[in-house]
Amino acid sequence: AQSVTQLDSHVSVSEGTPVLLRCNYSSSYSPxxxxxxxxxxxGLQLLLKYTSAATLVKGxxxxxxxxxxxxxxFHLTKPSAHMSDAAEYFCVVNMNNNDMRFGAGTRLTVKP
Amino acid sequence: DVKVTQSSRYLVKRTGEKVFLECVQDMDHENMFWYRQDPGLGLRLIYFSYDVKMKEKGDIPEGYSVSREKKERFSLILESASTNQTSMYLCASTLGQGNRQPQHFGDGTRLSIL
Structure with missing residues (x-):
């Protein structure tokens, strides 16, 4: 079985400070x-993907x-938040077929 | 860039109506998906299709059906709409088999059932 957990439903940061959105997954295979x-x-826009190449992925x-x-x-980071980053973020795991499992989402708020 | 187009951004229907949500992609993708999105629940898969005239049930297929007569078009059908089907519906497509390809999403249809 596979699943994905986003550890924070809401994250609030000030503009210019770092962003950390946390994601843990469980999978029997290499996801x-x-x-x-x-x-x-x-709709949802792809930020980045990991597919068994380099472990640090830039998006x-x-x-x-x-x-x-x-x-x-598979935590998501950004060194310096911008107001336009305010949105909802989803971590997704795909095991070995077209079965994509979505986390519940993290809402990012960026304060001026 | 891949373009996934959902025919309606907002839709209001009445209980008991038959409702059609249409989705078209322009990149010759084999796989197409329908999700519903509800607050706190993320996205849940309703149905997907990996080829013309092929369909597979997702996690929550009850009350829905789908149609894929052409490769580029995937329709979601609510046979008899109910208020608990009020939701945001998202269509997605992806190329080929396997788990390496990301999904490309439409902008969604916000459906209200009164």
């Missing part, structure tokens, strides 16, 4: 992992994530 962002009333808009197999984690 593919993704982070998506959703702005209000929009769009300055985001990156590190795959840590020993910790079964």
């Amino acid at each position: 593919s992992l993704f982070w998506y962002v959703q702005h209000p009333n929009k 769009i808009n300055g985001f990156e994530a590190e795959f840590k197999k020993s910790e079964t984690s």
Whole structure:
């Protein structure tokens, strides 16, 4: 079985400070992992993906994530938050088929 | 870039109506998906299709059906709409088999059943 847990339902940061959105997964096999962002009333946009190559993955808009197999984690980070980063973020795991499992989402608020 | 287009952004229907949600993708993707999104629950898979005229049930297929007559189009059907089907519906597509390909999403249809 596979599942994904986003550890925080809501994260609030000040503009210019670092962002950390946490994700843990469970999977019996080597998974593919993704982070998506959703702005209000929009669909999901792919931020980055891990597919068994480099464990540190760089994505769009300055985001990156590190795959840590020993910790079964795939946390999303950004060095400096921007107001436009305010959105909902989803961590997704895909085991070995078209079965994508979504976390419940983390809402990121960025304060001026 | 892949374009996934959902025919309606907002839709209001009445209980008991038959409702059609349409999704079209322009990149010749084999796989297409329908999800519903509810606060605190993330996305839940309703149905998916990996080829024309093929369909597979997802986690919550009850009360829904789908149709895929052409490769680019995947329709979600609410046979008799109920208020508990009020939700945001998202369509996605992906290329080929296996787990390495990300899904590409439409902008969603916010459906209200009165």
